Amino acid sequence: MHDTARTANLLGAAALAVTDHALGAVSRAAGTGTSAAAALVVLLTSPELSVTELGRRVGLSQSAAARMVDSLQAAGLVERRPGTGREVRVSATSAGRDTAARLLRARTQSLSELVSVxxxxxxxxxxxxxxxxxxxxxxxxxxxxxxxxxxxxxxxxxxxxxxxxxxxxxxxx
Structure with a gap:
């Protein structure tokens, strides 16, 4: 008989370890936290998002997303542009796109090392x-x-x- 609880526990331990391994590589490559790194990746494929939508896509409230965008803008990785009404649009700068590409390479390398066993x-x-x-x-x-x-x-x-x-x-x- 198969022990589902053991399989679930092994999955949980592996999922957490893999997450730590990959996010460590991403954070080191980006020089940011994981939400900010995710925001840069999101902006690669979806430029010109509102701060609210960007926050939704990375799992942050609007106020937390605004603070994250502030720090990314201060680092020269994103820029804000006026949107419709009070809306503010966010785009990655050239440095932001380069950082996103670098962190994706680091993520791929980190995970590829694990899969290579x-x-x-x-x-x-x-x-x-x-x-x-x-x-x-x-x-x-x-x-x-x-x-x-x-x-x-x-x-x-x-x-x-x-x-x-x-x-x-x-x-x-």
Whole structure:
């Protein structure tokens, strides 16, 4: 008989350790906290977001997002522009885009090192399992922007279908 509680515990321990490993690499590469790093990545694919929308995509309240944007602007990584009415739009500067690219490379390297201990068959099996888990997680979180806030989108969508994007299309279709 399979011990589901043990599997769940191992998943929890691995998920936390992998998160710590990847976010450490991201924070070191970006020189920012993880929310700010995620904001830079989000702005790579969605420039000109409002502060409120950017905060929503990285899991911050509007006031916390405004403070984060203040610090990113002070570091020269984003700029604000007037939007409609009282809305303020945020874009990554050239330095911000370079920082986002650097942190994505660091994230990829960090995670690739972990995956490299698996042989090709194990990596394929892990891909299948992660696809299933991410599809299930999307049904709870219901926001591809939030779930994929630190994703290297081209690596997930080149020669493959992103499971989160597919789950979103299935929901909307």
């Amino acid at each position: 698996l042989d090709v068959h194990e990596q394929r099996a892990l891909t299948e399992l992660l696809t299933t888990l991410l599809t299930r997680l999307y049904t709870e979180i219901r926001s591809s922007e939030y779930l994929c806030r630190l994703c290297d989108r081209p690596s997930c969508t080149t020669n493959a279908t992103c499971p989160v994007g597919q789950a979103e299309r299935d929901r909307d279709g």
